[in-house]
Amino acid sequence: MSAAVLASGVLLSGAATAGGASAEAISYTCAGCHGFNGNSTGPATPTISGASQEYITETMKGYKDGSIASTVMGRIAKGYTDEQFAMMGEFFAKQKMVAAKQDFDAKLVKKGAKLHDKYCEKCHAEGATSAEDDSGILAGQWTPYLEYTLSDYHAGTREMSKKMKKKVKKLNEKEGDAGMKALLNFYAEAK
Numbered sequence: 470m471s472a473a474v475l476a477s478g479v480l481l482s483g484a485a486t487a488g489g490a491s492a493e494a495i496s497y498t499c500a501g502c503h504g505f506n507g508n509s510t511g512p513a514t515p516t517i518s519g520a521s522q523e524y525i526t527e528t529m530k531g532y533k534d535g536s537i538a539s540t541v542m543g544r545i546a547k548g549y550t551d552e553q554f555a556m557m558g559e560f561f562a563k564q565k566m567v568a569a570k571q572d573f574d575a576k577l578v579k580k581g582a583k584l585h586d587k588y589c590e591k592c593h594a595e596g597a598t599s600a601e602d603d604s605g606i607l608a609g610q611w612t613p614y615l616e617y618t619l620s621d622y623h624a625g626t627r628e629m630s631k632k633m634k635k636k637v638k639k640l641n642e643k644e645g646d647a648g649m650k651a652l653l654n655f656y657a658e659a660k
Contacts, residue, residue, distance in 0.1 A: 492556035495549075499557065502541075507561045512571070512613040519566030521600040522558035528605075529554040538626035562600065568609025573657035581655025584648055588636045597656060608659035615653055 496507075499517070503509050507518030517525060531537035533546035533554075549557075585597060589607075593599070597607035607615065621627035622637070629637065640648050 492560040495553050496557050496560040499561075506564045508564075508567045509569070509611060509614075512569070512611040513617065514611070515614045516566055516569065516606075516610060517561045518564035519600055519606055520558075520561060521603045522555065522562045523603045524600065524605055525558035525561055526551070526554045527603075529557065536628065538621050566606055566609060568659045569611045569657075571612055571657050573612075573654045575654075575658070577651040577654035578658045580648075581651035581653070581658075584640065584644060584652050585655055588640045589652070592633065596659070598659065607656045610656060612653050612657045615656060619649065 497505060499507070502511065502514045503517050507516060507520075509516045528537065529542075529546050529549065530551065532539050532542040533549070535543060537543075546554075582596070585593070589597065592602055592604045593607050594602050598609070600606055618627065622629050640652075644651070
């Protein structure tokens with residue numbers, strides 16, 4: 470295929486605009502891990518569809534500046550500008566989140582729901598399904614990804630807000646690992 474034909478195909482596809490790549494085109498670079506619409510098919514990779522623009526933008530900035538621990542995302546984020554992060558955020562915020570299909574222990578879901586209401590609901594609203602609070606959607610997220618993220622928080626390689634740190638500490642003191650397991654099963658059960 471000639472370069473001219475290839476270039477005209479890109480221009481006609483809507484992937485390029487006068488000001489550069491569209492939000493959709495930039496976001497498609499995420500498809501290999503997060504899926505074309507942000508719904509991950511792999512348990513170690515988070516679903517990012519439906520998250521707020523601010524959450525995605527700030528998370529990407531954190532990967533870029535190293536304030537959020539990562540194995541791959543820090544290197545990827547260095548290739549983008551803050552404006553492009555905002556474009557990605559805009560694109561993924563418009564996509565519908567599809568909950569991961571995964572196993573969960575039905576016996577733990579009710580306890581997890583109560584713990585969520587007590588410790589997490591204020592920031593992760595509507596049973597952790599709302600993107601409006603800019604805290605990330607937990608319900609329907611892959612359990613292994615949530616476990617890795619919690620591990621990063623506990624190891625100090627990912628920073629918690631003061632409010633979250635206080636709530637997680639209380640949860641761990643009162644409920645221990647069993648409480649966290651119940652919470653994760655509550656999030657895994659979401660449809």
